[in-house]
Amino acid sequence: MAAAASIAVKRKRISKKNKSAWRKTDIQDVEQFLEHQRQEERIGTFEEKQDADLFTIDASPLKAPPSLLSIKQKRKLNAKKPMRTHLALENTSKVQDPIVSRNHVKQKQNGRNIEQEVRNPTKPRHRQANSDRASYYEKMEKRATDKQSGKRVNNMEKDIWIEEDFRDKIPGLKDEKGWISRNLALHIAGNVGKKLVKTHASLHHKTTKAKKFEPPHPGMSYNPTLRAHQELIDTVVDRETGIIKKEQHLKRVTTSMFSKVTPEERDKRRLMEMSEGMPDAEQEQEAAGEEADETEAKPTDNAYTTINAPVENKKKSKQARSKELKQKELERLHQVKKALKKQTADLNRIKSIRAELNEEAEELNELKKRRKQTVERKKFEPKRLGRHKFEEPDLDVNMPEDLAGNLRNVKVESNLLTDRFKLLQKRNMLPTTVAVTRKKSKVKRYPRNSHKEAGTSYQDLRDQRKAAAAAAKANKDTIKI
């Protein structure tokens, strides 16, 4: 292998059979050498030259050292310079102004110069503003020191339930002699700025009679008795079956009430329904045939005809009217007679009538009772405060296989936060709401070109392919030995 390599390094031998093939001989090095020699003969060798001929003194000014300013500082410096757009307006003329004294036109100011007002206040309102500002800063300083010393706005270290009279706080209102009545004191307190707000009874009104604390079901113990646990599971199962039953009922009453058809059938039906009343293709042909017949019969009849017979206003005769009246009178008399007869008959069945009345009264009483019961029951139920109805949360229960029997392996079933939230809703303190999540529009994302992995793009593949082809071609050109 080493021998082969050395052969490869050696210059290739090319046949120089013909005179034209002599050109292939590489004579560059010889020519370079000759050229060099000729140049030395023309301008002399390097050793013969003087220093002064070779070097010159650099007289150009030194370059400024790179500035140590940051970009931000530079920007600030630049900001101080006059604007470039204003350069054109600058007076570059050397000619002096012929008018010695000019009346300077005062520029109209935009708004107030507050700095000026603060420094030398001229008007009373400036002085007022200055004093206000001072008090504001004072307040701020106080707040800052309070915050640093850990003082709270809601200082909880006092007894707010101590019985105290509002008159003690306002000097002069407390009198031993009883000259100032309570009402007067109230009035003065209101005007002094320490107004007493009365809380009205509605604020402390309880909207539900349900108990505040619901004791946990004994089956919710981490190590319950078999009976209690079974009871709890039974209630859970009951509730769940109830839900399932309701769902099934709804399904039966709605979804499964309608017959089902295939999509093709549905489309066909829709087409039929939509084209109702329009002339059908077959009918059209028939109609065309009929029309042809008709045209034979009545070629020029274009008049509008209806299917229904025309309405006629028939008048009743006098005789008919009197007959009708007589008939009516007879009917009325008959009714009166009947009622009279019934009255006499009812005398005999007073007892049964009384029973009927009693029955009716009883029914009414029952209804009243039931209504009262529902009202009473509703006092314990959560009220309807908003659009959504409150639904009891699921009971927390450990499945029998999850009961570990020791504290170390307790499986926690409930979420206390949800539990509290539902309890607040149950106690009418929060309206029941359903969290609404807005659907975010899906954004299609592409990686930047600069972040693409190398060698995966089509461009790269194409390049690779090209390179490979070129290499193959090059290989083809070379002669393998």
Place this chain on the structure above:
Amino acid sequence: MRRPKKYESGEATQYISRRAALRKLQLSLNDFRRLCILKGVYPREPKHRRRAQKGSSEIKVLYHSKDIRFLLHEPIVWTLRDYKIFAKKTGRDRAIKDFRNLKRRLALFPEIKLDHIVKERYPTFIDALKDLDDCLTLMFLFSTFPSLHLIPREQSNLCRRLTIEFLHYIIASKSLRKVFISIKGYYFQAEIKGQKVNWIVPHYYPFKPQSRQEVDFKVMSIFVEFFTIMLGFTNFRLFHGLNMAYPPQFPSNMLQDSEDTFKDESSFVSDRIAALNFELLRTDKVQEDEEDIDIDIDMDLLEQDGDSKRIIKMKQEAQETARLRTLFKGLKFYINREVPREPLVIIIRSFGGKVSWDSSVFAGATFDENDETITHQIVDRPSVSTQYISRDYIQPQWLFDCVNQRQLLPTNKYFMGESLPPHLSPFVDAKRDTYIPPEEKALHDPSLIETHAQSDDESEDEAAAEEDDVDQEALDAQLQLAYQQETAEYKKYGDADGVNEDEEDTDEYLEEEQSEEGSEEEEEEEEVDEKTKRLQAEKEKMSVQSGKVHKVNKRQLHKAEVDEHRLQARMVKPRHRDLFRKLIREKQSKEKEQWLLKKKRRNIEADAKEAKKQAKRDARKAAAAAAQAAAQLTK
């Protein structure tokens, strides 16, 4: 006169929709929500929605218009409006990068002042205590939260601080009454100033993220914002009621000059406070024993008032609680590292026990595991490598059951590795008048267990004989019990010395009585010589005869009962007659149900026993047959 227009009076003016309220108060919806929660103004349901909504029948959120008018006076409405201004101004400063101004503004952040609202919503301290349930549960929950979106870290830290303070009060006042481990968390019930306060402490497990679909975090955070202030004031009052310094401090002798205290005194102290294992600084020098005496005196005063049933019951309860307060006195507990520390420390310390734990688990341990004076070590693992003979290794449930039954239970059922007896809920009355299965009864009254266990394994022949014995024993026990009760009652009413429960005392009492009689006789000796003679003659005739068991005439008893009931029925006022009948009916149905269940149980047990007997008989027969076969084989 102008004809009144529709919806100008009545229910339509009584209610106001939320949108109208917003417009009236000039607040955004979020601010309004916050204001309402802080002020305790909640939406209402009208009687006739259509009338209240001026003819519209869609369901709107309605408020009482008086409530909204009341909100108009509130000074925090201005603060809420200031928030809006503040947000705008700081936003502007931030946008133009005027950080000097921004800093100044942030220092002047308008904070809401709530103390007047607490007073307004709870005019008396008792009102606040009545409404403490929700507050405590939420605060205990929030104290476990990390800083979340909408729940700042300061809030959860404040919750932690306040709940720890509250627990210190509970321990110092010994007001814990009931405890229960449920799958939700630990239920606690304390009695503070006659009010029953319940709260739930979540199980100590890593924080579980909560989905935002179910709970509105913002709303809960606002509730907690109010509750923190409320509990702060309540704690202050409670601590001062016990003459303790608030905020909690240690007596100065507790803070020894060690390296830890020098390093960071505040954190050292707060750690010890959170450990709940030290007495706090008191502003006076009242000892615990004196407090107990006070309570006794109160009960004595009560005694003079009369002897109605209610007062007897109250006295019994007071005695029970007094006993409960010193339940663990003199006991020394050591909590192993796998057991949740905080709930157990609360329980042990509020009933007078001493407690410690591994010092690497939490600060504030007072003694090591190798302390020989430890009486109980609480473990929750199947086995421990090194065990001390001097102490009981028990599971944590023992503490809870002891507290609920108000006595120290035998520890043998709660030993390490033992499968525990069921943990009963203390919130269910043990003496309720429904059917209680014998197993549960036994759990409440351990004396019943033994008899039940004994009657289990007995041979066929002995069973019948021993049943009589058991009956006899039970009867004797009952008689004895009745006698004890009688004497106790006698003592309660007749004797003013107080209540002694031991039997010896009763014997002494009887002796005293006899001696008294004797002394009387001596005084009247001369006058009644004849009498004494006669008596002596009678004495000679006296002899000891075998006693007879007092037979109860069931029929007569029943008749008396019925008569009494009839009398009672006649005494009932006519307007209460329906109620009385209803009560009777309920009682009857309950009794019937109880009887049915008992009968069922009896049948099942009898069947089981019969089956067992049959099996035994079969086994014996088989054995006999086998023996015969063997004998035949040997022949």
